[in-house]
Amino acid sequence: MTAPARTDRGSEELIRAEEPVLAHNYHPLPVVVARAEGAWVEDVEGRRYLDMLAGYSALNFGHRHPALIEAAHRQLDRLTLTSRAFHNDRLAGFAERLAALTGTDMVLPMNTGAEAVESGIKVARKWAYDVKGVPADRATIVVAADNFHGRTTTIVSFSTDETARCGFGPFTPGFRIVPYNDLAALEAAVDETTAAVLIEPIQGEAGVLIPDDGYLAGVRELTRRKGCLFVADEIQSGLGRTGHTLAVEHESVVPDVVLLGKALGGGIVPVSAVVGSREVLGVLHPGEHGSTFGGNPLAAAVGTAVVELLETGEFQRRAAELGAVLREGLAGLVGRGVVGFRARGLWAGVDVDPALGSGREISERLMREGILVKDTHGSTIRLAPPLTVTPEELAGALGTLEKVLTS
Known part of the structure; x- marks a missing residue:
């Protein structure tokens, strides 16, 4: 250097x-x-x-990283932004390879991690109304205490960190908070209005808190049995950090939705994504959600290069x-x-x-x-x-x- x-x-x-x-x-x-x-x-x-x-x-x-810098330079000389008003020649390839890497069907590209979480919340609620049949405006999402999913108004509404919350109310309703790593408390909180359980497989901001063996598998079993979604926030834990592509792989768990960010942009541009099954992400229709920069050609080029690095293992x-x-x-x-x-x-x-x-x-x-x-x-x-x-x-x-x- x-x-x-x-x-x-x-x-x-x-x-x-x-x-x-x-x-x-x-x-x-x-x-x-x-x-x-x-x-x-x-x-x-x-x-x-x-x-x-x-x-x-x-x-x-x-x-x-040389491969990521090269991908960014190459794309900068061609095309950086179209908005999603048009197709671009990099997005489909990025989505296909990211879906294959994560074992999912569909990809919703966004920019920041907080945007991915907000998008995941919207998708879970839409699924609850359109597929599960929860009455309008009654969907709930169960989250864990000491979570960190971002700092938007909606996200701090279900934070237990007073530094993040104090002075920013009124807060968004529709969330139930239970202790992390407590399956009994989680089961008690889930009912017919529950759209999803949203958790971090490892709580990073809380001090890298790792749940007991079997907890993630228990969350998966519970959500299937209760008829709600398992949404895993892998924004910090995912993309190689824990020794697997995703942290949930330590328990061979497959969530319905995975939230990705941070490393997906290679430290060059903000890139995030919601990835999941077609049954879930397929509930979105044109005009219901969007982002001017989400899935832009530069982000897709860098994101594809990140996926290529991870494909080797x-x-x-x-x-x-x-x-x-x-x-x-x-x-x-x-x-x-x-x-x-x-x-x-x-x-x-x-x-x-x-x-x-x-x-x-x-x-x-x-x-x-x-x-x-x-x-x-x-x-x-x-x-x-x-x-x-x-x-x-x-x-x-x-x-x-x-x-x-x-x-």
Whole structure:
């Protein structure tokens, strides 16, 4: 990676310059990234950092993966946007290959993860009215506590995170919240009005919470028996992160609908999708849902290149193999600053001894040592390196974490 373009302002000055003009909806770590390649980023002053967050899984293939950059460049020279008012020559191929990769029938292309969730909610409700026969405006969707599906008004309506909710009401009705990983509570909440059960196979924002073995299979059995849909939000967990193409594959579960995003855009453009059976997605008719940019040619070209990378199985294998290295390294830190962790594939939530600092403070210490992570609640940090990270880079990051926690 070559040196970043010169700037007249250093990190501190650039950070101060943001304060008056950017809405404060984020609290970033005090690093100003100027360039990136693979698993590494470089700030405006030339300092290098190993990226152990990978854009919350949006960068599963690392920064500027050559095959993805080439696909984007090639498409930029041809066509970028038509809107869905017309067909374009990239969309059908993308949809066919994504459906084949995920074992589904149909694809609804969107842009962001939150749009995919909103679209999934609309599809589930439409299915409930048109197919299940739920009376108009009475459809309900059951969700899990501590979920994170986005921050739109509808989505925060069924969040249990008061930071996301407070000050944004009135909220959208039609949702029932039950504890995560509790099949009995889920069964009690499902009735004849239930359109769908919407859950994350692994709760990322909550701290990479992994349900008990059998939970996802139980959700699938329950929804079939009760006559409602199983909608799996795989926006963070999907597309190779956990060692399988989809996290639900760990229990050989096939949901009715899967929500995808983040990594689907290769870290280049926002690309998301709702994929599912023809019986479900077939309820949509022209004019009932749409997106000017959803399925645009540039997004479809990049998305197709992402699918091509996943079709080989290489990245799923890497996540599984390096995930074993990650788990072993974290296990060695339990009792040495780490009080517990949860990991699946190249994804971990690490609970640090609160006496050593908050998750934010630990993240800042790691940043000063050249490792970028991000905290979640309390003293928990998340590790989600690009699937292109090397064993040596991963070992180095774990060594730095040990240094920060024990020095």
